[in-house]
Amino acid sequence: MSRYNFRETEEKWQRVWRERRLFEVSTKPTTRKYYVLEMFPYPSGKLHVGHVRNYTMGDLVARYRRAQGFNVLHPMGWDAFGLPAENAAMAEKVHPAAWTRENIATMRAQLQRMGFAYDWSREIATCHPEYYRHEQKMFLDFLANGLAYRKEAWVNWDPVENTVLANEQVIDGRGWRSGAIVEKRLLSQWFLRITAFTDELLEAIQRLDRWPERVRLMQENWIGRSEGARVVFELAGRDERVEVFTTRQDTLFGASFVALSPNHPLAQKLAATDPGLAAFIGECNRMGTSEAVIETAEKRGYATGLEAIHPFDRQRRVPLYVANFVLMEYGTGAIFGCPAHDQRDLEFARKYGLPVIPVVLPPGADPAGFAIGDEAYVEQDGTLFNSSFLDGLTVAGAKRAAGERLEALGQGQRTTVFRLRDWGVSRQRYWGCPIPIIHCPVCGIVPVPEHDLPVTLPEDVSFDKPGNPLAHHPSWKHVRCPQCGGGAERETDTFDTFFESSWYFLRFCSARDSHAFDREAVAYWMPVDQYIGGVEHAVLHLLYSRFFTRALSRCGYLDLDEPFAGLFTQGMVCHQTYRSAAGEWLFPEEVERDDSGRLIGPDRRPVVTGRTEKMSKSKKNVVGLDAIVDTYGADTARLYLLSDSPPERDLEWTETGIEGAWRYVNRLWRMVSEPAVALPPPGAVVTGELAPEVDMLRRVMHRTVAAVGDDLDKFRFNRAVARIRELTNAIEEVPPAVLGTGAGPAVLREALETVTLLVGPMMPHLAEEMWQVLGREGLVAEQAWPVADPELARQEQVTIAVQVNGKLRGTLECPRDAEQSMVETAALQLPQVLRWLEGRPPRKVIVVPNRIVSIVA
C-alpha cells in the first residue's frame, strides 16, 4: 500500500504554479473581479500553526472564487515597522532593518511552503522607502486639507524610557518594559482629524452588511455618540465661565456642584496661585491610567473655594471642585454634579457633604417620601419635580424644555458629542516612517517639499541611550529650512504603525506604481471583497482604514469611502499549556508520556497541565509550522485548520487532530491511486441503467456539490469538510461487485474527479496530484468549480418521521412528493402508531411534505 509522498508532491506543484505564474493577475475590466485579503502580518520571526489559520481560509476563498471564474487578487505583504524590531536591536545588537529583512525571508518561505496562491509579484514591505514615501506625501496632503494638525495633548509618558506609550503599552499603570509608573504629560503631537468623519463613519456602519454584527457594534460603541447639551455656569465674582457637557439637562435643578478635570485650563490657571490645588493635580496625573487603578481609585475632589451660578436661577450657587474622575478628553472636561441621579456624583456628594436633591420621581413613588439612599435613581423613567418650570414633565420632555430654555437664555445649547477622539500619530521611535516636517525657528512648521521625499531613516543609529535614536543622532535632524534657508531641525517622531496598515490594501492594487496607486487599478479592484483577520483589530485598524480611505478621497486620491465590503473575523488557535515541576513553561514537544501514561517533562518529572489558551510564545504552547509541514505536509495542516471547528470560533490544536487529518489525506490518495474498480479513461460518459447503489452514489455526489458550494459561500468550512468526507464514505460504501458493473466505473470516475475538485481549494497539492493520477490534463487550479445538477441532486425516496403526540413512533419510506393523503394513510397503518392510538381515530393529523407526519391522539 503506497503512502502519499507529500514532500515531493508539494514541492512539485508549487514549482508548477510558480513557473506558470498562475496567481499573478492583472486588471481585466471585462472579467468579474474578486479581491481577497488576509490581514498582513508583522514579521516577528517564525510562524507557528496558529498564525496560518486565516491565511488558509483566505487561500480557500481565493482558489474557490478563481474556480468560479472570478479574476482574483490575493496579495501578501509585511507590516514591517514596529517596536519588536527595536527591542531585538537592543537585546541582540541587530539592526532593526536586518532583523526585519531576515524575518520576512523566513516567513515568506514558510508561507510559500504552505502553497498559498498569492500573487507574489505584488509583495510589499512597509519599511521600504518605496512604500512609505507615499504615506509621507499623503500626510502632507492631509496637512494641506486640514486633516492633519499639531496640538498639545495629554499622553502616557514613561519617565525611564523617555517616550510616549500607547494605552495598550501601559499595564497596571506602569510601562510595560521599564516598569516605571506612567505619568500624564502634555506634549506636542501630530494628529489626524478622524473626527471630521465621525458622523459618516458611524452612519455608514449600517451599510456594512457583510461585516460581523459584533464588530459593527464595537465600532459604534467606540465612536460613542451621545446627545445632550452644553451648559454655561458663570463663576460668582469672576469673569470666567465653565462650560459643562451633560446628557441630563433635565436634572439641572438637582445640581449640587460643578467639577473640572485636573487638566482643565481653568484648573491649571487656579493652580498657579493655589499650591494645594497644584499638589492635588500633580497627584492625579501620577495616578495610573489602567483599569485596575481606575476601578479602585476613590473619587476625590479639591474645593476651589469658587462658586458657580445656576443657569436657571441666578440666586443659586454651587461649589466648584477639581475632581479626579472628570476626564479632560471627553465633552468639555467639566461636569455638573447631580447626586440624586448619577452614581458617581452621589458618591462624591456623600464624601464631601453636598446636598442630594431628587428631581426625577420614579413612576408610582410618593413625592413627599421619596429619598435617595446609597443608590442614585438613574432610570430615565418618571416625572420631574422640585424643578420649577420642568415640574410634571417626563424625562424626555424635560430634556427638550430645558434645552430650549438654555438656548433662549444664552446659557447653553443642545449638542451631540462623541467618544471618538482624533488619532495621535506621533511616536518617539526609530523604526517607523519619519514624519516629513521641518521645525524652523523662523518659519515654524514647514512641510518637507515633495521633491525631497522620501525622508528616509538614517542607518547608523545607536540604541544604547534611552529615548528616540532619531532625536540623538548626531546629524540626521539638522537641516536647512526649505523656506528661509536658515538652520532648522527635522521632526524626529515617526508615525504610529497603524498608519502603514491604513492603506496597504490600496497599494496592492498596483504595487509597483510610481504613485501611491493607480486610479484605474484601484477603481477596478477596490473595495476588498473579502477581508479576513483577527477580531483584535475590530476597532483600531479597521476604523483607521475606513477613515484613511475617506481622507484620501477628500484629498483627491480616490473615489471610495468603504475599503472592505466583506469582513470575516476568525477564531484563535489554542493549545494546552504545560509547566514543569519547577514551574517553567514547556513546549508541547518537550512533554511526553512515561510508561504509566503520565505526562512528564525533560527532567522526567510529572508535568502540570494548564488551561488551553491562545498559542503564544510567552507560554510556549506553540506548535511550529515547519515541524508540522515536515511531518505531515502543508495540505494536512490546511485540512486540520479548516475542519475541526467553525472558522469564527477558537480551534484547539491537538496531536490526534492533525493525525486524523493525515489519515484522511492518505485515504483520498489511496482512493484515486488504487481505485476499488478499474476506471474508464478520462471523459467516459455515464449512460444506461444504474444499479440502485450506484445511482445513489451519483445523487449523493450532486447533493454534496450543492452543499459544499453553499457552505463555502457562508464560511462554514468545517461543514464543507464534513460533506466531502460523507461523499468519500459513500464512495467506499458501494460494494465493488456492484460498482464494477455497467456504468459503475464511469460513475466512480465522476465521483473521484468531483472529490478532487472539491478539495482543491483546501488541499491544492493533493488535488493536483489526484487529478494527474486520474489521468486528467491541466491543473485543478485552472478547472471550473463543479456544478450540481438539481435533477440528480434530488432525493427520490424520502424517510418521513411519524410522531404521535409529539413523540417519534416510527418512520416511513415514501417516494418524494407523494400524495399527502397516501402518506397519512400509510402513517396511520404503522403498527407502532396503531398501538398508540389504541383503536381511537386521531383527533388531528399534520403532514409536512417529505418531512414528518404528526398525529394528535
Next chain:
RNA sequence: GCGGACGUGGCGAAAUGGUAGACGCAGCAGACUUAAAAUCUGCUCCUCAGCCGAGGGUGCGGGUUCGAGUCCCACCGUCCGCACCA
C-alpha cells in the same frame, strides 16, 4: 456597571420550528500480521430490558406550538469588548 456572544455525548462539533448527536477525535471489540505500525469491520447519549421495546435527555425553571437545541419570559454559568464617557 454597559454592550455582545455562547452553553448539545468522554472531546471538537452538526441540526430552513420537523427522526438530536451528521462529520471527526478518543475508547472498546474483532480482522489482517510472527509482531508492531498502517489499514479494514463493528459498537459507543443515559436508565430499565437477554431480545422486541419502553422511558429520559440539548445549563436551570416556565411559556407558545401538533411538534422547541432552535421562538418568547425569567434565572444560572462561561467568554469577549468597552468603561469614572458626565
